Amino acid sequence: xxxxxxxxxxxxxxxxxxxxxxxxxxxxxxxxxxxxxxxxxxxxxxxxxxxxxxxxxxxxxxxxxxxxxxxxxxxxxxxxxxxxxxxxxxxxxxxxxxxxxxxxxxxxxxxxxxxxxxxxxxxxxxxxxxxxxxxxxxxxxxxxxxxxxxxxxxxxxxxxxxxxxxxxxxxxxxxxxxxxxxxxxxxxxxxxxxxxxxxxxxxxxxxxxxxxxxxxxxxxxxxxxxxxxxxxxxxxxxxxxxxxxxxxxxxxxxxxxxxxxxxxxxxxxxxxxxxxxxxxxxxxxxxxxxxxxxxxxxxxxxxxxxxxxxxxxxxxxxxxxxxxxxxxx
Amino acid sequence: xxxxxxxxxxxxxxxxxxxxxxxxxxxxxxxxxxxxxxxxxxxxxxxxxxxxxxxxxxxxxxxxxxxxxxxxxxxxxxxxxxxxxxxxxxxxxxxxxxxxxxxxxxxxxxxxxxxxxxxxxxxxxxxxxxxxxxxxxxxxxxxxxxxxxxxxxxxxxxxxxxxxxxxxxxxxxxxxxxxxxxxxxxxxxxxxxxxxxxxxxxxxxxxxxxxxxxxxxxxxxxxxxxxxxxxxxxxxxxxxxxxxxxxxxxxxxxxxxxxxxxxxxxxxxxxxxxxxxxxxxxxxxxxxxxxxxxxxxxxxxxxxxxxxxxxxxxxxxxxxxxxxxxxxxxxxxxxxxxxxxxxxxxxxxxxxxxxxxxxxxxxxxxxxxxxxxxxxxxxxxxxxxxxxxxxxxxxxxxxxxxxxxxxxxxxxxxxxxxxxxxxxxxxxxxxxxxxxxxxxxxxxxxxxxxxxxxxxxxxxxxxxxxxxxxxxxxxxxxxxxxxxxxxxxxxxxxxxxxxxxxxxxxxxxxxxxxxxxxxxxxxxxxxxxxxxxxxxxx
Numbered sequence: 001x002x003x004x005x006x007x008x009x010x011x012x013x014x015x016x017x018x019x020x021x022x023x024x025x026x027x028x029x030x031x032x033x034x035x036x037x038x039x040x041x042x043x044x045x046x047x048x049x050x051x052x053x054x055x056x057x058x059x060x061x062x063x064x065x066x067x068x069x070x071x072x073x074x075x076x077x078x079x080x081x082x083x084x085x086x087x088x089x090x091x092x093x094x095x096x097x098x099x100x101x102x103x104x105x106x107x108x109x110x111x112x113x114x115x116x117x118x119x120x121x122x123x124x125x126x127x128x129x130x131x132x133x134x135x136x137x138x139x140x141x142x143x144x145x146x147x148x149x150x151x152x153x154x155x156x157x158x159x160x161x162x163x164x165x166x167x168x169x170x171x172x173x174x175x176x177x178x179x180x181x182x183x184x185x186x187x188x189x190x191x192x193x194x195x196x197x198x199x200x201x202x203x204x205x206x207x208x209x210x211x212x213x214x215x216x217x218x219x220x221x222x223x224x225x226x227x228x229x230x231x232x233x234x235x236x237x238x239x240x241x242x243x244x245x246x247x248x249x250x251x252x253x254x255x256x257x258x259x260x261x262x263x264x265x266x267x268x269x270x271x272x273x274x275x276x277x278x279x280x281x282x283x284x285x286x287x288x289x290x291x292x293x294x295x296x297x298x299x300x301x302x303x304x305x306x307x308x309x310x311x312x313x314x315x316x317x318x319x320x321x322x323x324x325x326x327x328x329x
Numbered sequence: 330x331x332x333x334x335x336x337x338x339x340x341x342x343x344x345x346x347x348x349x350x351x352x353x354x355x356x357x358x359x360x361x362x363x364x365x366x367x368x369x370x371x372x373x374x375x376x377x378x379x380x381x382x383x384x385x386x387x388x389x390x391x392x393x394x395x396x397x398x399x400x401x402x403x404x405x406x407x408x409x410x411x412x413x414x415x416x417x418x419x420x421x422x423x424x425x426x427x428x429x430x431x432x433x434x435x436x437x438x439x440x441x442x443x444x445x446x447x448x449x450x451x452x453x454x455x456x457x458x459x460x461x462x463x464x465x466x467x468x469x470x471x472x473x474x475x476x477x478x479x480x481x482x483x484x485x486x487x488x489x490x491x492x493x494x495x496x497x498x499x500x501x502x503x504x505x506x507x508x509x510x511x512x513x514x515x516x517x518x519x520x521x522x523x524x525x526x527x528x529x530x531x532x533x534x535x536x537x538x539x540x541x542x543x544x545x546x547x548x549x550x551x552x553x554x555x556x557x558x559x560x561x562x563x564x565x566x567x568x569x570x571x572x573x574x575x576x577x578x579x580x581x582x583x584x585x586x587x588x589x590x591x592x593x594x595x596x597x598x599x600x601x602x603x604x605x606x607x608x609x610x611x612x613x614x615x616x617x618x619x620x621x622x623x624x625x626x627x628x629x630x631x632x633x634x635x636x637x638x639x640x641x642x643x644x645x646x647x648x649x650x651x652x653x654x655x656x657x658x659x660x661x662x663x664x665x666x667x668x669x670x671x672x673x674x675x676x677x678x679x680x681x682x683x684x685x686x687x688x689x690x691x692x693x694x695x696x697x698x699x700x701x702x703x704x705x706x707x708x709x710x711x712x713x714x715x716x717x718x719x720x721x722x723x724x725x726x727x728x729x730x731x732x733x734x735x736x737x738x739x740x741x742x743x744x745x746x747x748x749x750x751x752x753x754x755x756x757x758x759x760x761x762x763x764x765x766x767x768x769x770x771x772x773x774x775x776x777x778x779x780x781x782x783x784x785x786x787x788x789x790x791x792x793x794x795x796x797x798x799x800x801x802x803x804x805x806x807x808x809x810x811x812x813x814x815x816x817x818x819x820x821x822x823x824x825x826x827x828x829x830x831x832x833x834x835x836x837x838x839x840x841x842x843x844x845x846x847x848x849x850x851x852x853x854x855x856x857x858x859x860x861x862x863x864x865x866x867x
Binding site for chain 2: 057312
């Protein structure tokens with residue numbers, strides 16, 4: 001069913017307000033800080049962080065006689081005093097890992113207890129998200145720039161409570177929100193199945209139902225923003241290496257690429273033809289494409305390198321996007 | 330659970346991983362080193378080692394020149410490793426210069442020196458592939474007609490066109506396919522060829538080269554005729570000339586230090602690019618392989634077998650136009666003289682075929698990424714950053730660039746007077762951009778202090794001066810000298826009015842394109858200045 005007429009008026013190039021979008025920070029402290037700093041630098045009026053806030057690696061910083069040691073960038077490094085320890089912890093956080101200072105005994109216990117590792121992961125993830133949200137409030141509230149955040153398929157369900165209790169940021173997941181006059185945004189951090197599987201991996205059918213439930217509430221889909229973590233299938237924003245799932249964890253097969261996007265997301269975009277699609281999930285497949293009249297954006301992610309990849313989208317007074325670009329910082 | 334590491338005598342600290350999605354494309358360290366070797370042209374550099382330098386710059390010491398070029402590279406590698414680890418993404422010189430210096434400068438210099446002058450590399454690669462690679466094989470196969478065609482204008486243009494088409498196909502197919510080609514075709518081909526070359530040279534130590542030469546060039550030319558012609562041309566042996574040795578660094582500087590080329594093209598795809606040490610060692614390893622193993626060692630062996638004096642006589646006699654050998658004098662022909670075994674000739678030629686093709690292909694890979702970076706910044710029209718949905722590669726940009734490369738190939742092939750301008754101009758253009766990037770490195774800690782402090786090079790200082798500033802100044806001065814030498818020394822062929830027009834015109838077009846695109850994007854409502862603003866990392 002086509003909900004929008006095919007023809008559109010010539011788009012205005014006049015900027016009324018600006019949206020800054022980035023995603024897949026994966027505990028990358030540097031990119032989160034860059035994102036918050038980018039809001040005034042890029043003169044954004046609305047900030048949106050897509051899903052996958054939480055990290056993939058926990059880095060023990062083990063006490064030893066005369067200091068601490070940890071693996072940093074594939075090599076063991078030591079810290080001799082508190083200053084060096086602080087620098088080491090900061091560096092690890094910048095890489096998108098959770099540094100955990102612990103005694104040799106605590107480390108030995110973790111090595112033999114997978115459940116304890118999982119609990120520690122979750123605890124560190126929640127703690128960091130809390131810290132990030134506090135920092136976001138501190139930086140953005142004085143600017144009056146609203147921040148919308150969603151979880152992603154990699155994020156624990158438990159961060160929902162943290163997001164919901166944030167003093168300033170708005171948990172957008174599963175909601176229909178008006179982000180500017182006449183412009184509504186629907187958000188979904190769930191994704192189609194991956195080889196891992198991740199906390200919010202669901203079937204295409206279920207994903208489609210979730211999207212339909214939100215999209216059907218939109219008063220003007222043609223001016224809406226679809227903030228959906230996974231990109232539309234076959235869009236070019238969803239190209240990644242094929243994985244060998246016979247090993248654990250799955251590993252990429254060099255030279256073999258597939259489209260890993262969601263057919264449900266694509267169907268929703270094709271049906272409702274929103275103004276903008278904000279996506280992420282596939283880090284190496286950043287770009288901007290049009291699906292019908294919809295401008296779909298995946299800024300990509302280089303969180304491990306400390307590179308903030310973002311999208312800036314300007315909207316005209318009529319609520320339609322007037323220009324869009326990807327940025328790296 | 331994932332990666333582990335360790336230190337002597339201590340239990341290893343282990344990172345804990347959890348199941349999660351998302352992968353970053355990874356390029357291994359060895360892939361990156363070899364990419365650098367091919368970026369430096371591999372055996373392509375031989376085209377500059379004989380006979381023109383010996384004729385125009387008497388007393389030149391080629392091994393010393395290569396060693397000094399590598400030392401120059403040591404400075405350049407640090408500059409690029411420092412900037413690359415601070416900004417580990419695609420775009421290279423364009424990225425560094427726009428962010429550290431100025432968007433106009435950062436666009437214009439790479440536009441002129443890379444996007445335009447890189448167009449000269451496909452025909453230059455075709456020249457090496459045809460002359461050093463295919464001609465010896467045709468000779469060994471006793472096919473003089475093929476040899477004549479390969480060295481003709483039509484032959485060179487057709488080979489260039491085939492290379493352009495192949496590079497276009499590889500570029501639009503995607504980097505993953507190129508990686509396979511590099512890993513399973515180019516690298517083995519180069520290694521086999523170099524081992525064959527060194528083996529062939531060692532096996533011919535102490536043999537009578539004169540008879541090999543006379544047999545090979547019979548009946549057109551003998552060593553006696555070469556010596557007589559050289560004497561008539563005014564040749565007399567001279568000692569080592571440091572100044573003449575230094576002059577030619579200006580040309581080789583575009584090749585040996587270019588094992589840092591991955592900073593241009595693939596840095597966004599290199600694993601661990603945020604590590605200064607890793608990048609530095611990667612660039613350095615490529616430089617050592619290029620300068621020492623691929624160029625200096627074979628040249629020293631050839632000089633010993635052929636005799637330095639005869640090398641100079643041959644260069645003088647040919648340069649003065651007093652001899653007309655059946656086969657154009659070059660390093661590859663010397664190698665062919667040492668054996669008549671078609672298999673060995675073919676294995677030797679393989680390295681030149683691989684090197685000629687690879688240097689043409691590298692500029693395709695890199696220019697596509699630079700154009701994408703420019704397009705994403707809004708410095709070029711969106712056309713250049715459009716990515717094919719099917720291929721996930723910049724097909725449109727690659728196609729346009731290929732058509733331009735075909736045009737330059739035609740000039741290279743059919744307008745002999747432009748041959749030197751195209752060949753040397755491309756090399757000098759590459760040096761100029763390195764100099765401007767060194768300047769960007771020198772000011773980087775002051776123009777972007779927060780990014781510098783957060784970068785791996787931020788902790789290296791000499792006194793209170795950042796090391797990257799010191800190396801940047803050193804690199805700027807050294808590169809500046811090389812550029813001045815190249816532009817004022819007639820031996821390098823860039824002192825003519827037409828050469829100046831080509832060089833100057835390239836920069837002027839850059840300014841025009843930048844201004845035009847910026848004005849157009851502004852009309853579209855896109856604020857291109859956003860791309861060049863600093864975002865503090867704290």
